[in-house]
Amino acid sequence: MFNRLQQKWKVSAAQVGLILCTFAIGGSLTGYTGRKLMNLFDISPQWLWVVVYVVIVTIIWPLAVLLISIPFGQFRFFTKYLAKMGQRLGLGKPQPTIDNQNSKVKKIAIFASGAGSNAQKIIDHFKGNKEVEVAVIACNKPGAGVLNIAEKEGIPVLMIEKEPFFRGDAYVPVLKEKKIDLIVLAGFLWKIPDALISAFPRQIINIHPALLPKYGGKGMYGQFVHAAVVAAGEKESGITIHFVDEHYDHGDIIFQATCEVTSADTAETVAAKVHALEHQHFPRVVEEVLGRPASS
Template sequence: MRGKNKNTEFRIQNSESGEQYTEAKIRNTEAGKQHSEPVKTNTLKQEEISHQPLTSSATSQQPVTRVALFASGAGSNAQKIIDYFRDSKTVSIVLIACNKPGAGVLNIAEKEHIPVLMIEKEAFFRGNGYVDELKTAGIDFIVLAGFLWKVPATLTAAYSNKIVNIHPALLPRYGGKGMYGMFVHEAIIAAGERESGITIHYVDNVYDNGAIIFQATCAIEPGDTPAMLAQKVHELEHAHYPRIIEQVIGHLQKQR
């Protein structure tokens, strides 16, 4: 990978094809480094959202970006992101959106005193995608952290290039509908692959299709099981996702 150019545009090279994703605006700032090893509720009701502040207290030098985390499961990535930005002066995690009652991420929201927006399927896909609720809550940026539903066009249009996702494989391989969690790791092990990794990408209207921002790899050793691969990939997720989110948001803040 080459260093930053005068327009602060970065390129990431797909390790499979050599294709460069010129639309990606952020990459690993440690230019040239190859990641070949793993590195080690209170529910927000609709009528309450209007009472949330529309803007955060911020200085003119350091605008605060208000972030919503979308999650469906235990929330390990969500917790890492919350911890990473806990003392940030420019990024604030102000909302957790969840589509699964009883999900572990709701316990995290309660512990961290972060409001929750429960997402119902009918309203999400046939309504406005909760755009009004998110805008009213002052959400500037959305992070998918283990969110298993496809994001509707109404939401991707409202937050164009302001929604990111992490996928537990090296896209464009092993992506698409139904490819999540252990399904991905099982497919990769069954195919006899020698490496896997993570892909952080922008979200558009097609599963796992948005412009790639960052990838990191981990080796698959002989005898590795899907569970062992999952652990390696989780380590990559926790090490890189918060940092790349920070870079993407920082890039957006400079454009204000």
């Protein structure tokens, strides 16, 4: 059930729990307040009492859940939720979407499996940019740090599960519905299925923590890469940003940057140098790729 609610509300698992608590406590507060108010009136017959009670709790419930949502940190979610309910009931005009407001807005989907430091840098880079939006964060690991970033930044979450990703539709319909222009792999550890690559040709880019074609391929990620670089006595390492194709770390290279590797370096110190390069260059390259024609 939690997974279905995550997909429906596009939030993290932790946020689902907070939302459900808000619903439960808000509902209890609504019932309690409604009964207290009804005690102030002497209404008969019984059917009229029921009608008045229903009207009162219908008015109280939105106020109660908004009040309870504040300490749970879900005020933003419930304001949007209640606005959508109002629109469905014909109580307000639908708000224009970003696409209606500005058809030139480019939408990014960030795929990440871990802490999300690169995702945060990309989000920060595009804050205030009216032409680019980080529209969704996709993650394959419940509890990953990037989900906390998504919650903090108010960005919808798409939880990726193995079966639909590799043997189903690869979440292509969801991403197409969101009108995604570019998929950015920022520490996403699963191989991208052919179905997704076909649906987004030259619209998926990845950052690799080494100078491809060296130290790429299956199993070459994170500390494994840096340990291999140090063990081989390399004099330099760096980052490679490339388009994604059907093979691990194989697509056309977009950008590379290097850092020195000395005899005193360890896998950990090389990792720190490489992370600095990632944070420095990745957001800028993402912006440059967005500005290119899709076929280039």
